[in-house]
Amino acid sequence: MRRLTSSSAYQQTNPTISIDRINRVYVFWTGRSIEFNDNGYTQIRRRIFDGQLWLDPENLTNNKSGNAEHVTVIEREVDGVIRWIYRDLQASSVKFDSFTLNQPPTLKLTSPIENILGSDGNCEDMIKWSVYSTDVVKLSNTVKRYGSSSFMYTNSSTNGHRYKDNILLDATKYYLAAVDVFVESYTSGSYRLYVADSGGYNNSISANTDTSKIGVWQTVYLKFTGKSKARVSLGNGSITTGIAYMDGVRIYEIDKATYDKIDVDPNYTGDKLAQKFPYTDPTISRTLSEGTTLSIEGTATEADPGNVLTAKYKINNGTPQALQSGVSDGSTPLSFAKTLTFRNKRLRDGTTDVTGADLAENVDHTLTVWAEDDQGGKSTEVVRKFRVIHNRAPIISDQDRNLGTIKITPSITYTVADPEENPFTITEKINGSTIRSYSGVPNRQETLTIPANKWLMLEPGVSHTLTISAADEQGKSSSRTFTFTRQVNEIMFEGLQVPMETDIAAERILLTPDWQIPLGAEVRVEVCNNGFDAEPTWEDCTIPAKMGRGYAFLNTVKTAEKWGVNFRVRIQKGTATSEASLSGIGGAYDVHPSL
Secondary structure, three states, rough: EEEOOOOOOOOOOOEEEEEOOOOOOOEEEEHHHHHHHHOOOOOEEEEEOOOOOOOOOOOEOOOOOOOOOOEEEEOOOOOOEEEEEEEEEOOOEEEEEEEOOOOOOOEEEEEOOOOOOOOHHHHHHHHEEEEEEOEEEEOOOOOOOOOOOEEEEEEEEHHHHHEEEEEEOOOOEEEEEEEEEEEEEEEOEEEEEEEEEEEOOOOOOOEEOOOOEEOEEEEEEEEEOOOOOEEEEEEEEEEEEEEEEEEEEEEEEHHHHHHHHHHHHHHHHHEEEEEEOOOOOOEEEEEEEEEOEEEEEEEEEEOOOEEEEEEEEEEEEOOEEEEEEEEEEOOEEEEEEEEEEEEEEEEOOOEEOOOOOOOOOOOEEEEEEEEEOOOOOOOOOOEEEEEOOOOOOEEOOOOOOEEEEOOOEEEEOOOOOOOOOOOOOOOOOEEOOEEEEEEOOOOOOOEEEEEEEHOOOOOOOOOOEEEEEHHHHHHOEEEEEEEEOOOEEEEEEEEEEEEEEEEEOOOOOEEEEEEEEOOEEEEEEEEEOOOOOOOOOOOOOOHHHHOOOEEOOOOOOOOOOOOEEEEEEEEEEEOOOOOOEEEEEEEEEOOOOOO
């Protein structure tokens, strides 16, 4: 209890104030006189402030006469705290006493971690960030990683960025700053994350974006300590030409052990570090997918020695679960750590389901963490929001890209895996026409190429599109796209993969190519009737093919077990000034069995 010397609300004798575990305020005082009233009764009164309103005063006692030596009031509050007040009649004074009030525990949650920037790092409002030099930033709602927008930096030999000042920190603690960056195009300069002393750029630390990574999100981060007030800057570190987007700015307090591991331990470097410290925002829910984890870590402190302290959590309005428990010594924090895994639509502690029901998609769910003691004390609840995804699309390696202008059939290697390990089907297409479709094998290397007959039919000088799509049994799909332009200085058809088998040696062949041969182009057509040989006997059929006439084979021998007809065509540009083309080849052959 604390003795008050006066009370602005009530000028009474010997007022005293105390506060219980749920923050109700009690004021105790004697009646209008320290002597007995006219009826020989004394008054001890109380008034309670419940956090919003002062309740009406009430008499605790007025039923003891003057022939008693003292007046005692014993009151047991519903919260279990016992308090007594008495009047010493001999000394004509009022004394106050009570049991020590139970103090509620305190809780600090370190995971899911709290973003010191709060919602200011969501890149949804440029007003929260000041302009430095040239203002090259605008909001983009097309390229974004979180929420509805990102900061878009459009630079043409300019230097400018946005910054946030006077961020309150603790110089004795350790921090991690990070931002997600998407480079759309780059010519020169740099895109950086800065942390400096508040008010300027003294003692600055910076981290550069990898500008060679075009068209993909990357996390740029740095660690720092020793700052009580900081400035965070996003944007250009020099005169820059390019287009980039930034989203999800965060500053997290970390412990020294984590600080020392960053960029030293491979598990705390690059993408692995970014996975451990994803962007959080009180207005944006974290998303959990199959196999991802939700870590609950922190400390609870109890100021009353001997109390049993327990840290607890619950998912939505589910059953509270214990994180850790122990007897308090009044000062040592109680540490707790637990990792929940999202599997089969529920959060699980190992194999134990802690949700009791499937978690729905597209709605916010809550993780609530608190500490309580065995005397009824309870800390403030800490709430984190999250969402879940039941099924994700298969993941195709590589990235969408332009293969440029090419002269030969492209060959692209790739792998596919499904995050939930669902079966999936892969389909390869050229300009929307299916090349092949087959059941995928997780992480097996595949090769996409264009069959010769389809390659020859692609128009030179225009853009073509190769696609790889992967769809799982639940209907989720993803795709990878490659564009290219076919350049034709030479057209080659290297023959059928499997020759046309004949019972005996073919004697004649007629080829009718569907082609355009401009003046100056060089053409060679070759045919054979022993196509299964390791080294077939190729014969020149160029002139008959040009004239649309048949050709009589000269060869009469083979080394293979079978006879077979095959042909090949080569067209070179030569001195031609217009394009040559080969759209297809028709024809026929005949054999004359011996009599």
